[in-house]
Amino acid sequence: MSLLRFISRTRQFEIRLEESRARLWRLAHSWCHNRAIADDLVQDTLAKALVRHGQLRDAEALHGWLCSIMAHCWHDQLRARKDTLDIDAIDEHELMDCASPEDDCLQNEVVRRVRQAIAGLPVGQREVVTLVDLEEFSYAEVAEILEVPIGTVMSRLSRARVALRDALREPAAVAMIHRLRG
Amino acid sequence: MHPEVSDEILSAYIDNELDPAERAALLDRIATDGTLRGRACELWQLKQMVRGAYPLPQRQRPAHAGFTAPRWAHALAASLLLALGSLSGWLVHGRIDADRQFASQIEAIRSDGGRVVLHLFSDEPARMEAALGMAEQLANARDRAGRPFRVEFIANGPGLHLLRAGGSPYATRIEMLRHHDNLRLIACRQAIARLQERGLDVTLLPGVEEAPSAEGELAARLTQGWRYVQS
Numbered sequence A: 001m002s003l004l005r006f007i008s009r010t011r012q013f014e015i016r017l018e019e020s021r022a023r024l025w026r027l028a029h030s031w032c033h034n035r036a037i038a039d040d041l042v043q044d045t046l047a048k049a050l051v052r053h054g055q056l057r058d059a060e061a062l063h064g065w066l067c068s069i070m071a072h073c074w075h076d077q078l079r080a081r082k083d084t085l086d087i088d089a090i091d092e093h094e095l096m097d098c099a100s101p102e103d104d105c106l107q108n109e110v111v112r113r114v115r116q117a118i119a120g121l122p123v124g125q126r127e128v129v130t131l132v133d134l135e136e137f138s139y140a141e142v143a144e145i146l147e148v149p150i151g152t153v154m155s156r157l158s159r160a161r162v163a164l165r166d167a168l169r170e171p172a173a174v175a176m177i178h179r180l181r182g
Numbered sequence B: 001m002h003p004e005v006s007d008e009i010l011s012a013y014i015d016n017e018l019d020p021a022e023r024a025a026l027l028d029r030i031a032t033d034g035t036l037r038g039r040a041c042e043l044w045q046l047k048q049m050v051r052g053a054y055p056l057p058q059r060q061r062p063a064h065a066g067f068t069a070p071r072w073a074h075a076l077a078a079s080l081l082l083a084l085g086s087l088s089g090w091l092v093h094g095r096i097d098a099d100r101q102f103a104s105q106i107e108a109i110r111s112d113g114g115r116v117v118l119h120l121f122s123d124e125p126a127r128m129e130a131a132l133g134m135a136e137q138l139a140n141a142r143d144r145a146g147r148p149f150r151v152e153f154i155a156n157g158p159g160l161h162l163l164r165a166g167g168s169p170y171a172t173r174i175e176m177l178r179h180h181d182n183l184r185l186i187a188c189r190q191a192i193a194r195l196q197e198r199g200l201d202v203t204l205l206p207g208v209e210e211a212p213s214a215e216g217e218l219a220a221r222l223t224q225g226w227r228y229v230q231s
Helices: A003-032 A035-051 A059-080 A105-119 A123-133 A139-146 A150-168 A171-181 B007-014 B020-032 B034-053 B069-086 B099-111 B125-140 B157-163 B171-177 B189-197 B214-223
Strands: B115-120 B150-155 B183-188 B208-211 B227-230
Touching: A003 A035, A003 A059, A003 A123, A035 A059, A059 A123, A059 A139, A105 A123, A105 A150, A105 B034, A123 A139, A123 A150, A123 B034, A139 A150, A150 B007, A150 B034, B007 B020, B007 B034, B020 B034, B020 B214, B034 B214, B099 B125, B099 B227, B115 B125, B115 B157, B115 B214, B125 B150, B125 B157, B125 B171, B125 B183, B150 B157, B150 B214, B157 B183, B157 B189, B171 B183, B183 B189, B183 B214, B189 B208, B208 B214, B214 B227
Parallel strands: B115 B150, B115 B227, B150 B183, B183 B208
Antiparallel strands: none
């Protein structure tokens, strides 16, 4: 391969990586609810992807491959910080929706409650529910990304949704939302 | 007596993971089992809430201060949480009530592949009128590639009134709509059955199809990535 073609292919790959950045960041943020850690995870993931560029067989599978790299980075971080990262790093402010400060308080409050419920899930359930709901991966793809059996994906997802349902319909939440409506 | 449907199966249904046979069998049960239908709706609502709570970060704000997709997702999430919280039913708060917002909706649908479900759950004249107006605009809209939008107009609950022969005040406009190949008019069989239970004769206008349940049809479309608009 000529150097020029190599550079051009690498450049195209970089552009495609860049297109995945926003989605990766959203996913990372839904796992850790901490902007700084999400930034780190995405940077780390994109850097590793550039290095391992050659390992990607199917260009169509790029996003799944990136998510799989990011899941590894995230698990490494969790291990390195002796599993305390997960609980301690959640910044309450991160549960608010900083992306749209002009939105009314009800919307922000709803977003905060949903994020709080997601943050309260065990890591494994949180990963599955965000990969399925946000990234719209199939169960088989999620199983591959997280390197767990598909049955585990299904049971984690199901447990996650039951927990979310319970968290979001507790009476205090309902009362508060009605107050906000008024 | 059927065995109870597990949460795992219901999750697989709303995530579009069932094979066609399993899906058809479940839809049949959903059509006759209100509790099961409620569970499926609740799960589907949860899914939408999770999606609404994590909008994609915008690299830059759009130049015009329009009604952008993430905000719309927020509005839907808010309406869903209200519906879930108050247990008041199916998406009753998410209506779009301004033309300007609807124009932005069309733009969002266009950039999202041009597939949309339009949902009517009301027989208030203003709502029916608005739904028809939206359906007419959507039926004539085209996506970025110049293809017509694919539109499903789903009516349930009191909204069924719009599609009934002998009752609908808008039969002529419905007749015009049904000649659009890219638009399907769908009535909820549950809603029909409820009217029939009250001894009413239900005849649908020509060209109106029936779905086992509006919720099932909506959930199926939305999990396939269709946009949702409620009048």
